[in-house]
Amino acid sequence: MERVIITGANGFVGRYLVREMVRQGIGVTAIVRNGSGLADGLDAHVAVIETDDYERIDLKQSGYDAFYHLAWGGVDAKKKNDLNIQLDNISLAVSAMRLAKRCGCKKFIGVGSIAEYRLYAQPIDGYEKKTPLDFYGAAKAASYYMLDVLAGQIEIPFIWAVLSSTFGEGCEDNNIIMYTIKELLAGRRPRFGPLTQMWDFLYISDSARALRLLGENDVRGRVYGIGSGSYAPLREYVTKVRDMIAPELELGIGEIPDNRNVLGSCMETHYLKEDTGFCPEVSFEDGIRKTIEFYRTVENRL
Template sequence: MEKVIITGADGFVGSYTVQHFLNEGCEVLALDMGDAPRRLKPEGKLSYKKCDVSDIAKMKEIIPAGIYDTFVHFAWAGSSGEARIDHKLQMQNALNTVECMKVAKELGCSRFVCAGSIMEYEVEAAIHSQGSHPGMGYIYGMGKHIAHCMCKAIAANIGIDLLWPMITNAYGVGEYSPRFVNTTLRKIINGEPLQFTAATQNYDFVYVTDVAQAFYKVAKNGKPFCEYMIGSGNAKPLKEFILEMVGSCGPDSKPLFGDVPFTGTNMPLSTFAIDDIKNDCGYEPEVSFGEGTKMTMDWLHTI
């Protein structure tokens, strides 16, 4: 693996992943929608091109064929906030993913690595339960799962290796979207009430540099047509994470458990296992939750 295309490259996880690939000596073509990158810094082996992945014709026009060996796909509109429940947007994301994989094949890439989500497992559990009434919050995960299913069949048909790393819950310095860790730390800073579900559901969080490491190692060492869970290796009930975060970052704050109804699906701890990615790819998480939340809190105080 020497020359890599990365979409969504100027986003939170994408930008860290670009940097990790560069640090490993790869040449990277970074694609994103901005006229110029906001997060990425100029480097000798980095080139940046403005590209909307929904414009497949434009993508083919701006990327020369026969140069790149690996295509890493992060670009996904509406990964946080209210857009997660926009079914048309999430379906379009799935279709865009399939088309990007087909372009990767046409460009001569031998491997297509796409960012999946642990929510795909939650979707399966919720949908295939008799009498279940899944909430709209599952729409994002459904989009990811649809993309996964279609890509696997089409990849086998067109002859490109598909690898599907599945992120549990990424967090870290540079995260602006309203995901759980970011939102909770901001509430601590602002002195807002910390209201949660009973938080007995199993959970895991993984620091963004570990996510970037995982994508590199899956792209390099992963087995074709396999999925790999990216986590900390220390999954546990959400309440334990919350108490650790509040204890280290907001000891004067009092978390209120049970104030918010839980409408999701509690997954068994085995769902979060990272044995496959460790054994096949050589992944080892390096940043503990305590260290990661402390770094994130320190950064939030500066913005």
């Protein structure tokens, strides 16, 4: 690849994807929300467009290799059930694909979420019936269906990349790993449900690399699960985190009622490996060490 467009380039995954592209010598046009100063911290060689109105974007160049749509509002827990925000996300995704077509992009890569599939205990490959439990997951699912139809109408190759639970430095999502790290670093005892569900975690640099490979390779227009391909009960993950930070602290496993609606969160990655050769480069343990050190340094600066 030589040139790509990335929306949501200021977000957690977006920033790492931009860095991954820059490291590979790939030119990036980053689209971020207007007036928010979110271009701060992006690579100086990245062309930045600040707007949230994709219909007005008129890029002078054309022939981009890939368009990555990561922009998504309302990702924190308090806004995942904000109907207006999630409906706006669906409309924005459609506008993004239309922009990709106008810019002559060779393919459109939308980023989905494991939140589209909440009622599965077994690993999923993305083709199972979607079972969201909040407006966020439902909006991701709706975006997939809308984009799949639009891609056929305007004739643009469409890939849907479903991310498993991603963690790493700079993650503001209060998922169970980030919650555990922050609580333990603060000297507090984290409290959980039984943590018997099987889970899949992927370090952020590997998530970004997988997305790059989907753009680089002549992959089929299909749904790809992006994960580590390794699964374990949640209690094993949080115990490893505890052992690295404060092995003397007791974990409050089982102190909160079980969320019986969430049966598991594991991605089947055989399509991704088959079509791109992707394998994770960073183990869960190494990724956790990097993440702990980052947040320990942040705490020391406060």
